[in-house]
Amino acid sequence: DPYSNDPPRHPALRVNSQKPFNGEPPSEILSENYITPTAFFFKRNHLPVPKVDPGTYRLQIEGLPNGPVSLSLEELKSRFPKHKVTATLQCAGNRRSDMNQVKQVKGLNWGIAAISNATWTGARLRDVLLEGGYAPGGTTHHVQFEGLDKDVTGTTYGASIPVGKALSEEGDVLLAYEMNGEALPADHGFPVRVVVPGTVGARNVKWLGKIVLSEDESTSHWQQNDYKGFSPATDWDTVDFKSAPAIQELPVQSAITQPAEGAVVDRSMEEVTVKGYAWSGGGREVVRVDVSLDGGRTWQVAQLRGGEEEEEEEGEERQVNVVSPPPGRAWAWKLWELTAPLPEDARELEIVCKAVDSSYNMQPDTVAPIWNLRGVLSNAWHRVRVTVSE
Ligand code: MTE
Ligand code: MO
Known part of the structure; x- marks a missing residue:
């Protein structure tokens, strides 16, 4: 069972799928706490939770002008200023159950609680890329992220964001190693995840293994053939995923x-x-x-x-x-x-x-x-x- 290493979860979570684990808190808990307690923060996994050894962990960065970079967890923590951001994460599928009442859709039947708020602490992605010699103006348009979670064929979770967001001083994109003042829990991406404030949950890649600076978006299934919006007129016979942009910023x-x-x-x-x-x-x-x-x-x-x-x-x-x-x-x-x-x-x-x-x-x-x-x-x-x- 590839899910046998998954961590225990709070029994009060409303489970949408056990393997992979997807759960949301009882809705009233959301408005009782401005910062969602970590145990109740919604959990959205596409794959088994990987077991990562923090001692041997390396974050690989490719596509920098001075060649690839490899950072240990200690280096990420000590070489870059520690930055703290309070950011809400929302899954693109939050409130999907409302759509199911109009007509059946494909996906986990989330209620209104596939959204939570936390404080995240880590290195700014911007600082890490600039230290690696990144210089704006080249052919890099996207920053791709790869998770360490894999399916049975060895394919990892992945996503990308526009380079402007990653580099912006006011974009506050983090390589986060703490959530609510403690080390990231296994379900939320231990030891390092990307936090892309203001951007759909799917781009906030957990268990971050690799960053690639590229001319192109991530080729991942979840960037190319999922997490896109379509007309009510589009059905599974007519849908062309290439025709719509990947969701980045979410609506109100x-x-x-x-x-x-x-x-x-x-x-x-x-x-x-x-x-x-x-x-x-x-x-x-x-x-x-x-x-x-x-x-x-x-x-x-x-x-x-x-x-x-x-x-x-x-x-x-x-x-x-x-x-x-x-x-x-x-x-x-x-x-x-x-x-x-x-x-x-x-x-x-x-x-x-x-x-x-x-x-x-x-x-x-x-x-x-x-x-x-x-x-x-x-x-x-x-x-x-x-x-x-x-
Ligand atoms: N990152 C990896 N590596 N694997 C995943 O399955 N799920 C994404 C994103 N990052 C995912 C991932 C999706 S769709 C969402 S909504 C958020 O993580 C959920 O983050 P959370 O589980 O910390 O709430
Ligand atoms: Mo999501």
Whole structure:
């Protein structure tokens, strides 16, 4: 069994597939912690988890002008400044189950929790490439990453990102060796993974073995023939994977984590509290979340919570102000909350949320127009139906 070396996982994870292991936390856990506890961080593996010996580990880098580079874990930690980034990772298939309700798609049936937030520490990819002699202006257009995880034929997981993102001082791409202040766990890429803030999960290659600077994108199946978006009109007979670009930056997203679908809201409480997360790709900051209790007829603005907050004492009132990240570098999600009076006489609520990012991108209101055969990029308004007790 190639999966016999896989690590133990938290029993509360909702398992989408055991081998390879794919699991997401109960949704309410997401909004209870700004930084997702590592054990609950969603896990998305395509292959068995490789066992890597940190003592003999080497990161190979090819395509540099001064020839190939090989770095030990110790060298990566000691030769480059340690950089810390809080970044949300989201799988392209997050909320795929919503698409399945329109028409069956192919892929793991993720709910709303194939997304999590962590602090990542490591060397900047930029620093490592520049030290290796990389000079902009050549024929390098893509930075390819290869994992140490292999299928039965020996094929490794791989992906690539545009070189501009990898080199940008404000791109914050990391060769991360720590997650939430501890060594990366086996499931999240021990000993080194790439963290590409603002970019789809699939490019954040775990168990990083090799980096290749190239004129071309990664030839990996997951870069070429998967993780691409298509029209609702495209089916498995007509799909041409060459016709669509690989997903990199993700669109604006939000979802309701509390209350849960089908929950009963107590009438005597007179109000209802709604919680959730919101995030956008490419470093675009979420600037607003609108919440409706009546299926989208009327709206209220939710309170946003970012990572860094400053507290202000104003008489009796304690006010929390969200500190904005530098423009274009909003890598982490916002948690949000709304407490509103229960509409009188309502026996049922259809709670809806939608987020707006700093480019004023908004989520589509329904799933059908963005349905695609692989069920990726599922970001329609999230809807939760609850009943109100008498
Ligand atoms: N890297 C390797 N080597 N192998 C993988 O299967 N899965 C990718 C990415 N990096 C994967 C990988 C996908 S599709 C996602 S969404 C993220 O890792 C998930 O990261 P996580 O398991 O740390 O949440
Ligand atoms: Mo993914």
